[in-house]
Amino acid sequence: MEDQTPSESIHQSLKQQLRQLRRIKGFVSGSLVKIYRKCGATNCHCAKGGEKHPAYLLTSKVRGKTKAVYVPVDKVEEVRQWTQEYRELKLSIKAISDLHEELIRLHVSQRRKAARTRKRK
Secondary structure: OOOOOHHHHHHHHHHHHHHHHHOOOOOOOOEEEEEEEOOOOOOOOOOOOOOOEEEEEEEEEEOOEEEEEEEOHHHHHHHHHHHHHHHHHHHHHHHHHHHHHHHHHHHHHHHHHHHHHHHHO
């Protein structure tokens, strides 16, 4: 197997990262949180001091303030997957950005090396 140049290695990593992005089906920014609350029914055990009912919220920050969206029980697992995909997407975007930055640095380094070689001749 041939040794790859640094540039080829970076390009291969970029292709791999971009392939991972294509597999994402859906995502949502925020955190899924479980809270406990009273249901509002006067004859329920929660209204009489008993255990409260679990509920789920999707929380996120908007202009520095936390906003919450109620998540129905039948959507909890799907929303949990979406929040996980969002976290993974952010990591992939950071990795792709870092690889592109590395390509820029490598290009500059190669240009400077070539310029020094030309000056010596």
